[in-house]
Amino acid sequence: MMKSLVLFLCLLPIFSVAATWESVESTHFRVYYQEGTADPTSILQIAEDFYAELPQLTSRMPAGMIDIWICDTQKEFQAFVHAPIQDWAVGCAFPLSRRIVIQNPKYIALAKLQLVQVLRHEIAHVLFGQCTRKAVKEIPLWFIEGIAIYFAEEWVPSRHGTLLKHIFSKSILPLQELTRGFPRSQAGADLAYAESQDAVRWLVEVKGRDALFALIAELHAGNNFDTAFKAVVGWDLATFDVRWRESLAERYRWASLFSNSYFLWGGLGGLALLGYLVRRNRRQRHLNKLAQQEDTVDTFFRT
Template sequence: MSSAAATPLVQAAHRGRITVYAEPGLEDTAQDLAEGAEAALVRISADLVDLPVPKAIEVRLVRDSSSLNAVAPAGRGAPQWAIGVAYPDLGILSVALRRGHNAVDAMSTLRHELGHIALGVALGNRAPRWLHEGFAYQHSGEWSWERTETLAGMAWFGGIVPLSELDATFPAAELPANRAYAQSYDFVGYLSRRGRYDDKYDDGDRWPFKKWLTEIGRTGNLDLAARSAYGKPLNELFDEWRGDLTRRYLMVPIGLFGLAIWIMCAILLGLAYWRRRRQNRKRLAAWEEQERADDAVIAAVSPEPAAPTPQWLN
């Protein structure tokens, strides 16, 4: 390790540009993470065309998130709520396997932090916080129902934070339902999917998104870069995203309402079918009982049958 830490770590794996230091007993997990990290870094770097890329990354792996502060580089520390922390200027990141009793997806966390490292190396301090968080999220494979609920609430009831104010609204502790994180993830995701022109069928194969990042690295100006890559200033792209968010999430209650009606109809049809079968069984039972009663009456009034007449005579 490049710096001493209170929690003892040993070199447990090395693949390509990735070296993993881990607590004793985590060697197998370290090997798996090292294998996946180099491949993830290649995919992440594909978005950062003609920009600097990390030459070497040190991963520090611990069992519990409470140890992240202990393995942080000297003088840097780690937030109490974090399950992973990146230090792009040092090429170091830390990952925990659990937070208390809750296990976490270490590979997803690692990809997220690799996104921070790669973007930090590529753009330095030219990337705002919302871009950092959104970019890292694009490569993490994370999904959160709480964030989906937050976005739906923002679409239904308002509360979208203006882009110029977004960086200032990030909280000291990350919550899945926090608007700043949810909005950053979704807006950057929209930019990554948008083509050169405002056409929902043109995803541009991420080319405009890659060009935008490259231009930020070249000019340091997000708005000029957006004009070059998308043909629109950033504030107009933000308004586009706002409209897209509203369209996506306002359809949710309509879809759910339609689904609810379908389910209700299915339940009513099922109940009607069950009731009809029950009525039919009762009706058949009544008919059978009536037939038995009729047979008994007929048997009581009928004379004794005569002896059968021979059919064949010799």
């Protein structure tokens, strides 16, 4: 790895002085950071390990470094993004310019997220965007985010809970409403991310991982997303949307019991009663055994 000192003058109005940045490079990544903000070596390791996991994407990318900027403060992060972004966001990717901006890892931890997942998610955006750059403007946002979550292998328990809540309340958003943007509120965005994750995961379940990469290959060739999706998956987007939403109740039927208070408390009560009966039966058998032993003369005392 090569280490150098970079003097970066922020031209954004919130900075009145120059900020001194250091940079560290690996084969495919360059990390910019300020002293004491993060461990660049571990970040490069995470990035390179993830890069090696996706040759189906990286083999279709033009050569070039991916820059990762690690901001010290939230204010600095928002300035570097230089675009409208939610206050709760911790990372942002610019796939076509191969640039990633993330929050200070300490802030990411305070947001109850893992640095590894954030890095993998944003890198997935860059890899996918570079691979499909000829058609990237036509790809629905739900698919872009779902792909990033799928490749990053993210697991956010609260996101799963959000999906279940909206399944049971029958308030799932059609994917068509998540084509060009997500809700601005954190609650709405959480649902959008949860739906995106589940939709792509279900696509892989019913059509296979090979179909996903076949679709990416079509996009890499510059084909229209709608046309490529129908050719590879066999459904148009509207049909996929309907079938995916229909699958939710069936796939998460097991969880519906816990969403109904009558079933929940009834089930808990039934388990408690069953436990009591088992314990009582076990105790009665033990007492019967002791009684039999008392009626039997030990052979040691026989003459």
